[in-house]
Every structure is written in C-alpha cells, then in structure tokens.
Amino acid sequence: MSSERFAGIDIGSRSIEFVVVDENGVVLCSEQRDTGFDPVREARELVAQHPHDLLMATGYGRSLCEVEFDCPTVTEIKAHAKGAHASISGASAILDIGGQDSKAIALYAGSGKVKKFEMNDRCAAGTGKFLEIMATNLGFPLETFGDAALEAQEEINISSMCTVFAESEVTSLIARGADRKAIARGLHYSVIRRAAGMINRISDNGDIIFTGGVAKNRCMTTLLAEHLQRRVLIPEDPQAIGALGAALLAMESTQG
Amino acid sequence: MNSPHEAMWQKLGLNLDSHNALLQVLGGAYNDIYLNQKNRPKGMEYFDFVLSEIHGQRIQELLDEQAAGRKIIGSYCVFVPEEICLAGNASLVGLCSGADFAMEEVEKLLPRNTCALIKSTFGFRLGEVCPYLESADMIVGENTCDGKKKAYETLGTILPKKNLYVMDIPQMKSVEGRALLRGEYLRFMKAVEKLTGVTITVESLREGIRTVNTKRAAMHRLLKLRAADPAPISGLDALLANQVFPSDNPARFTDSINKLCDELEKRIEAKEGAFPAKTPRILISGCPMAVPNWKLPAVVESSGAVIVGEESCVGERSTRNQIDDSGTTIDALIDAITDRYFKVDCAVFTPNNDRLQHIKEMVKAYNADGVIHYGLQFCQPYLMESIPVERALEDAEIPCLRVETDYSMEDMGQLKTRVEAFIEQLR
Ligand code: SF4
Ligand code: SF4
16 A cells, blocks of 8 residues: 655745655655745745645745645644644744744643744844844854854843844944954844743743754754753754644644 | 715815725725625625715715704714714714825824824825815814824814814723713713704703614624624624714614614524634724724634624724613713713723623623734734733633734735634634
C-alpha cells in the first residue's frame, strides 16, 4: 500500500516554507525560498516539485493559494500552535519572530490548542527585519550578528523602538566610537523587550517555544530566557513550524 | 448621473461633487457587503430601500415636515432622549458617521490621534456631505468622552447655523450623578420648547415615551430572535436595523421591524437560518458602528462565523430598558426618563462594572461562543475598558478577542487573520 503524503505551505511576506509529511506525521521534506516578487510562481514550483495528496496553506499569502490551488487554508496562529506542539509538547507559549511580523501564542499545555494570541504586524520594529537592517548598519553578517552580540562585555541601551530612529541612534553611537558589539547587544535587547511584552500579556509561566527565522539567533534565545526567567526551547527547523503545522492539519483533516 | 434629489441637496448647501463621490462609495460598499449575502430575510428589503434613500427620501420627508413647522434635532449620543424631542414636535436624527471624509481638512482642526468617529463627524461637516447635519435646526453635543467634549468646542464654530447645544453628562452612577442628568434633561426640555415654540405637556411627553418604547420593544424582539441556532438573520442585517433605528420615522420603523420579526419567527420554526446551524456565534462589544462602518462584521461573517449581538450604542445599549409611562406630572415622567438613560453603561462612566456583567448576560442570552471587543483606535474609554472586559470574560471562561481598528482599509489583512484565528479557536 502506497503511503499518503500531506503538504503544508506557509507564505510569509519574506519567505515561503514548504513541508511534506507522511500519514504518521513524519517529515519527508522541507524546503524554503524567498517570497520574491511573484509568490504564486514560487508556490506553484514548490507544489509541482513535491508530490502530495493534500495541501493546506497558511501565512499571510494563504488566500493566494486558496485561489491558485483550490486548497483549504488555516491561519498562521493555528498552524504554528499545531507545528510547535508536535515538535515539542508541554510548552505553554510560542513566540514567533519572522521577517516582518511577530506573534505570541498561549497554549493549553495538554492539548496544544490556542488559548490566546497577540500579533505585531504593523511595524518592522521587533521583527527579523529590524535585526537585519541593524546588522548591515553595524557591518556584521546577519548569520554571526547574534554571536557577536553575545561576546559583548556590556550592553548599550537603545532607546528608540522605531527602526528609522534606532538607525540614526546607532549611526551616532558608531560615530562616537562606541563598541559595536555592545551596540549589537543593546539592539537585540530592544527586540526582546518588545517580544517579552507580548508574551507577558498572554502567558506568565511555563516553557516557551521560540520559532521563526530569528529563533536561530543565539543571542536572542539567551536573552529571552534570561529576561523572562523561563525555559526557551527551539524546534529543529524553527522557520518551518508554520508549514509543518499546516501539513499536519492537512493530515488530520483526512483522519476524521 | 442626475439624482432627482440634486436640487434639494444643493439647497441644503451640500457640495454636490463630494456628495456624489460619497454616495458612490457607500453604494459600492453596500452592494459588495450586503447584497452579496446569502439567505437574507425578505423583510430586509425595507432596510435596503431605506439605505438607498438615506440621503434622499428620508431627507425630503424631514424637510417637508420642517416646512410644516416641525423641527429637526441632530445628536451624537444615545444619552439625548428622543422622547423629549418628539414631545416638543421635533424629530431626532443620529449624526454619527462611519466613513473617513476630507481627512486633510479634518487634521487641520483635530490632532491625528483622535478617534475615527469624531474625525468623521468633522469630515462630513467640512466636506459638506451630510444632509442631516445641514438641515438640523439644533445639534446636540454631550460631555461624554474627552475627545467629543473638546471637539464640540471646535465643531460649534464650524456649524453653518451655529446651533450647537451642549448637554452635560455625569461620569459616575451616584445620587449626584443622577441629579445632574435629571437637571440636564429638564434644561434640554426647555431648550426644545424654545426651539419649537411648543409647550411640552404630560400628554405629549407620555406620547413621546410610548412611541419610543414601542420602537425599542420591536427592536428588542428582533434582537431576542437572534438567540436561535441557526441564527435567523445575519449580524450585518441586524446591525443595519440598529443603524437605521435612530434616524428613521419611528412608527414606520417599528412596523417594519415587527414584520421582519414575524418572518424570522417562521424561519426559526422551519429551522432556517442566515448561516447553517452550529456556525460559531460571536457577540460584538464596544464602540458604536455608524453607517457605513460595516468593516468588522463583514470580516467576521465572511470568515465563517455569525454575529448574534451587539453590546454597543448601535445595538443593545440603545434598545434595552423601557421607560415607565405611568407618571402624571412632567416631573414624574422626567424622573422615569432619567431612570432609563442612567442605566446606559457607556465606558465614559467610572466605575462601570454593570457593563462587564451585562456582556456576560448577553453571551448567555444569545448563546454566543465568544466575544470580540471592538475598540476604535484612540478611543480611550473603550480601549482602557477592553482589558477589564477581557479579564472578566476569561474568569467566566468565555473566549475574547480584542481588536483595535479604524475606518481605513489598510489593516484588512491583519484584521482578517486575527478574526479567523479567533474563530478557529471557537470551533
Ligand atoms: S458609546 Fe457612550 S458616548 Fe458613544 S453614543 Fe454610546 S453613550 Fe454616547
Ligand atoms: S469612539 Fe470613543 S473616543 Fe470616539 S467618540 Fe466614542 S467614546 Fe469618544
């Protein structure tokens, strides 16, 4: 008997993730690419390359898929809850920081169902985009930005939350000869403060699953755990959690 | 594109080009949002008609009455008693508006962080597009939130007839608060008498009370029918009835609502609904939604849920609680009127625990699965209160989503994601 395959696609404003699982929910493949100018074309290619029986779409571009592939959709909130709970069970909250938005989701620890959520989707501050712009400003490659910040002996407080103002604050700090690593640490901290505010509004104890591209940044995970005094857990493929959740929901939809 | 009403609009001093643009947007939105709904009750045809003639026939009717000596009084708040207006031979019309207009002009007079409802009031005046505002003989402002209170100072200077009357409203439900409201209603009664030249009598005041009681009773009958599953009418349609409530001819409105209810009762018996049975049911709570603000309900009902109640001034807050009409003196009737309005649990009051209680009661009464708290951006009273509301609902294990938005379409994507995720939570 040939096994069935279930796919999930997560179309974000900056990247698209695609995950295929088998009928037991085991990941068969996972792929990521930039959203680019033509997300539908990218999605079409991914869908064509990876054979599957059922597709479920999530993310901000989910309705594009609904039209293009006539597939069911689910919000990124539910998809993340599903994917995160399947990867690491027992956590009480999820923090997802993606390229252009961030969200915090409180879970019922037992079932992994969504209890409450908060989203920041109006401004780049507090997202991956903010860190990316600041890394460029300070002359660090994005991949090592977090490590450099962790090496700092001290932390320079950045008072502006807004990307534009923070940028000029950083420029003047550099001009004054401040330590670049200390500035980097301060910038990471400003994202953490925002994220912590979101989490605190919805959940006050228990483990936190950290997802999204920014979860790969070691400084972010360290500071988050320190700041909240809670355990922070990172799934294996933090960026693909939304797509994984969608794939698992596709699978469940056929299993009654 | 010549409307038969153009001469009338011109006479009222409307800016015809802007007004046409407004009507076009309004008509387009109405088509997209309302006429595309499935399984609408037939009784909604009346409201479709009212809406299509909201700046036409209804205005003509009011102007004809005006020519015969009746006065038009405009208001921005449910604290202004229609009973007193009717008793003094005046019609009351609601002036709140639900669309951005002439925003650049507005922002010359108001700070950017003013709520959309207030900005819209100014926009409709500055853009010269509201026939109700332009035809009113008296415009009543009221000291509710700080935004409105201060905005009226400026509004008073830009009204063509300089006919603003400001009513004071208490902030606490105390003995002194009630006395203040009662005193203000007496003062308002005198002002209406002065405006119309009609002396209000026990009989005319009682008649006014009866007319509005009947109208509220009909509306409440409609609201109660929404407790059924499947819901016999969409939230959008019920909202429209609520939106028309303050401005239509009271007797005709009452009659149309009762006919609609007769039809809905048959639907309920036949287990027919606007949406299938078991559709997630939502109670909306918070700021008022004035015509043509259909944004949040349209998002909710296109995301697989149905709205079964509005804990709002365009909704339950203006339709519940009746007035005792048995008094035999003006004083006794004014007391009874004060008693009813003093129960309005607007967020400008402190403390306002009655509202928390009332929301929970409504959840139960209408079999709602969850509450969406609707706060207009920059509305301090309702946004502040949304947090205690959320806490109270959490304690009662009722799911709650707080949204904060305005009249623009910029945040539609985000709003849709939030609402959809909340509906997923309820399933
Ligand atoms: S919300 Fe408050 S201020 Fe607004 S109409 Fe209602 S009672 Fe008046
Ligand atoms: S929505 Fe809020 S801020 Fe605006 S007028 Fe009403 S109470 Fe005032």
